[in-house]
Amino acid sequence: MRYCFVLIAFLLAACSSAGQAKTAMESTIDRKAAALEAAEAWAERQPHWVEPFEPFRIIGNLYYVGTQGLAVYLITDYIGHAISGAEYAAVVIDGGMAGNEQIIIDNIAKLGFDIKDVVYLLNTHAHFDHSGGLAKLKTASNAELTAAEGDVSALEGGFYLGFEQQTEYFAPPVTVDKSFKNDEDLLIFPIGNAALTGVVTPGHSRGCTSWRLSIEDNGEEHEVLIFCSATVALNSLVPKQYDGIVGDYRYTFETTKEWKPDVFLANHPEVFYMKETREKQKAGDPLAFVNRGAFQRYIRAKERAFERALVEQQAAASDQE
Ligand SMILES: [Zn+2]
Secondary structure (H helix, E strand, C coil): CHHHHHHHHHHHHHHHHHHCCCCHHHHHHHHHHHHHHHHHHHHHHCHHHCCCCCCEEEECCEEECCCCCCCCEEEEEECCCCCCCCCEEEEEECCECCCCHHHHHHHHHHCCCCHHHEEEEECCCCCHHHHCCHHHHHHHHCCEEEEEHHHHHHHHHCCECCECCCHHHCCCCCCCCEEECCCCCEEEEEECCEEEEEEECCCCCCCCEEEEEEEEECCEEEEEEEECCCCCCCCCCCCCCCCCHHHHHHHHHHHCCCCCCCEEEECCHHHHCHHHHHHHHHCCCCCCCCCCCHHHHHHHHHHHHHHHHHHHHHHHHHHHC
């Protein structure tokens, strides 16, 4: 870890002198090129992230359009001609990794929709494996990108917050059209009488956003949660990946205490056994993705893992003093 920070300091120093002569446009291009190179390396390490997957309807108007290893969601609804003259409008949540875009666009088409019908582009969090495809999807759709304030700098800068100079975590920079604050629920998109709501569940990233919606399927309402993440993963708690990270994780564990969705989904499909569940659905169970209780089991395990990681990182830091 020490070595990492020395390296970052060195890179920062090197970049600040070399970067002075560059315009903002050139540095965006550099970042994009570096991000695409990084994505190719990730594709070799995590081949399932770039492996296509047959798109399918999860429940109601909610569809899976991601790859085998990175989830991307499409929500559609008829809303008349209120938005951009479209007969129906669609929302896409997440962009997968850079390089996933054509798979996502093709998946949307296979379901009978069009990327151009997407009017809102949303994100669970600004890490390259979920935000890397947003820039191209935005160009292809002309959709408006809305994101939590805490993730705007990382989305627009194309970096992982706290690892600003580590090229392996770069994502193509993307402009955010609208942002919202951590303490505001964001009503985005009417679906029948309900709405898609963004709730910031920070920690894994500063603007990590979980998406909640009520979906009607066959006359029955189902509460759906597309959860951001609460894993520690690459994040450093000591020293802090970003200011306030420890409090943010705890806020998320507290906020989600009462959440008991009927359908629990996430941006890494393994979290909710996407492939196995899809097989069950194909075998004739239309409510295969109803998994009440799964989220509470998941989030409580993540809370214990977080507290363990914090103790371990604190101990490691005091050993070095
Ligand atoms: Zn992440």
